[in-house]
Amino acid sequence: MVRLITHNLLACHAKGCTQNNFPLQFKDVSIELKEQEVNSEFVKNFLPRLEWKALVNTARQLGDTSLPEELPDMVDDDFLKALHHVLFEIHVEEGAMVCPNCGHSYPISNGIPNMLLSEHEIG
Amino acid sequence: MFETPLTNIDYDKVYEPAEDSFLLLDCFEQEYQSIQQRFTGRVPVVTEIGTGSGIVTCFIKQNILPHSIFFATDINPTSCSTAAETIKLNDTHETHPFTFTAMQMNLTSAVRSNKIDLLVFNPPYVPAENVPEIPKDLDDSSWLDLALLGGQDGMMTTWEVLNNLENILTPEIGIAYILFCARNKPDQVAETMKARGWKVDVVIHRKAGWEVLSILLFQK
Numbered sequence: 616m617v618r619l620i621t622h623n624l625l626a627c628h629a630k631g632c633t634q635n636n637f638p639l640q641f642k643d644v645s646i647e648l649k650e651q652e653v654n655s656e657f658v659k660n661f662l663p664r665l666e667w668k669a670l671v672n673t674a675r676q677l678g679d680t681s682l683p684e685e686l687p688d689m690v691d692d693d694f695l696k697a698l699h700h701v702l703f704e705i706h707v708e709e710g711a712m713v714c715p716n717c718g719h720s721y722p723i724s725n726g727i728p729n730m731l732l733s734e735h736e737i738g
Numbered sequence: 739m740f741e742t743p744l745t746n747i748d749y750d751k752v753y754e755p756a757e758d759s760f761l762l763l764d765c766f767e768q769e770y771q772s773i774q775q776r777f778t779g780r781v782p783v784v785t786e787i788g789t790g791s792g793i794v795t796c797f798i799k800q801n802i803l804p805h806s807i808f809f810a811t812d813i814n815p816t817s818c819s820t821a822a823e824t825i826k827l828n829d830t831h832e833t834h835p836f837t838f839t840a841m842q843m844n845l846t847s848a849v850r851s852n853k854i855d856l857l858v859f860n861p862p863y864v865p866a867e868n869v870p871e872i873p874k875d876l877d878d879s880s881w882l883d884l885a886l887l888g889g890q891d892g893m894m895t896t897w898e899v900l901n902n903l904e905n906i907l908t909p910e911i912g913i914a915y916i917l918f919c920a921r922n923k924p925d926q927v928a929e930t931m932k933a934r935g936w937k938v939d940v941v942i943h944r945k946a947g948w949e950v951l952s953i954l955l956f957q958k
């Protein structure tokens with residue numbers, strides 16, 4: 616179950632790929648939206664650890680434009696609700712994540728990403 | 739006593755929870771308070787390498803740190819799907835079911851550096867000639883070898899993690915619980931890591947059949 620919270624913590628690790636290797640770009644994805652109760656405290660506590668730009672841009676690529684370009688100074692309930700939705704309720708079940716630098720494609724199947732590299736790609 | 743998670747496992751393909759797995763559960767039960775304290779006010783990123791059935795991560799999620807982000811990696815694809823099943827099987831309403839991701843991954847290689855707060859690893863620790871190669875076929879009978887065989891001193895895979903621990907864990911906050919058997923020479927490992935500036939403690943040990951298992955806690 617790849618969600619944007621997961622995606623925000625992953626980067627390409629192919630041999631020699633150390634720059635511009637984040638965020639991975641979703642490709643040919645099939646998505647399921649699954650509702651879940653909002654836990655504002657939880658979302659708020661994780662907020663400082665997110666790469667905000669990467670999150671916003673990735674959400675937009677997947678058609679969700681609810682998040683502001685810049686992280687607001689004051690967060691209210693509506694904002695946390697939108698953030699909760701982006702982080703947890705968008706489930707990428709199939710597709711791939713492609714490295715913006717080296718183009719390596721990491722497939723996702725049944726919600727499980729395959730981040731393994733073959734022998735010659737290992738750094 | 740916390741409850742042991744339910745599992746539904748194809749034992750031909752996925753590591754069946756054994757003494758080592760249960761020692762980890764007991765370890766986390768014992769460490770409950772200090773772990774809780776350490777991560778107060780934080781949503782920790784918990785990562786288990788080589789999750790197998792997922793039983794250990796599931797236990798942590800249910801009982802120790804319910805409000806966390808969980809990554810469970812394994813090179814064995816059937817382990818990944820089994821771990822996801824295990825989480826589903828045990829999920830209750832309160833435990834925030836969408837915080838868990840199983841990933842087919844070598845160690846923590848695709849997780850960004852310095853993001854993991856709690857690292858857990860029950861490695862392939864049995865001494866052997868080599869660390870086995872990854873089978874090509876999902877139905878290959880050798881997936882379980884990868885769960886057991888750890889090359890020289892049973893330490894080849896574990897050293898890969900220890901040598902990179904500084905880049906894996908969040909600075910200052912991150913900690914790692916790693917399981918050893920006596921033939922891994924955990925005392926020597928502890929000395930080496932201490933010389934590199936780590937604080938190392940044996941948190942629990944137990945005689946399990948002809949093995950003596952121990953779990954070491956690494957922190958800066």
Ligand SMILES: C[S@@+](CC[C@H](N)C(=O)[O-])C[C@H]1O[C@@H](n2cnc3c(N)ncnc32)[C@H](O)[C@@H]1O
Nearest residue numbers: 753759788789790812813814844845860884885
């Ligand atoms: C001893 S089993 C532990 C399983 C489970 N965590 C438990 O305690 O019951 C070791 C697991 O590590 C996995 N493994 C071996 N080498 C690995 C690697 N390089 N990266 C990720 N997982 C690995 C195996 O497939 C196996 O599931």
Ligand SMILES: [Zn+2]
Nearest residue numbers: 627632714717
């Ligand atoms: Zn790359």
